[in-house]
Amino acid sequence: MIEVRLQSAPFDAGEELARLDRLGGGGVASFTGIVRGDDGLTELLLEHHPEMTLRMMRALAEEAVARWTLLGVTLIHRHGALHPGDPIVFVATAARHRGAALDACASLIDRLKTQAPFWKRETFADGRSSWVEARAADDDAAARWLRDRD
């Protein structure tokens, strides 16, 4: 089961997990990303490429299913205006054993950060607004999964 969605609406992580629980595997792992309100952040605006983003998300999901023999994977990324406390991204994986579910989940969120075309613009309470700079640490985290591949 591969479920990949790009949406402005919120998602229900519990409902998404329940669907993976029913696939008959031995483990389900998940990661939910939440908008942090650091430094007085009031809004996070997510821009994306209308077609390429969903395609890249689907490609990452399919690659993870093949590499870790997953029974199911769910990837949800939100776009548009988000606020502190809002869930922004959801990754969940179902596998026969915990190792595959956990590794696939960690790999997917690391690679989503560096390989899906999203851009974040932060707006703060004092009116400042700027585009988020990519972090070298995110590139390193994503590269680790490529390096570790057979």
Add this chain to the structure above:
Amino acid sequence: MDILYFAWVREQIGTDREQLDPPPEVQDVAGLIGWLATRSPGHATALADPARLRAAIDQKFATLDESVTGAREIALFPPVTGG
């Protein structure tokens, strides 16, 4: 060919999409960036430092030395920051 811009590249250029036919001497992404930079002061600012830019050719990530010949869509943008 369709040229798409995202994030601050889009803001500085002032549009999210242009349909242009680059001259034949434009062969790779770097050449295209150099040619686009001459179109307006906004283009010049946004595209001044190619090292800050990333590109996709027909919706696949591409390096600056990749050929743009025959491409339908080129997207130019800053490094991505999703997740």
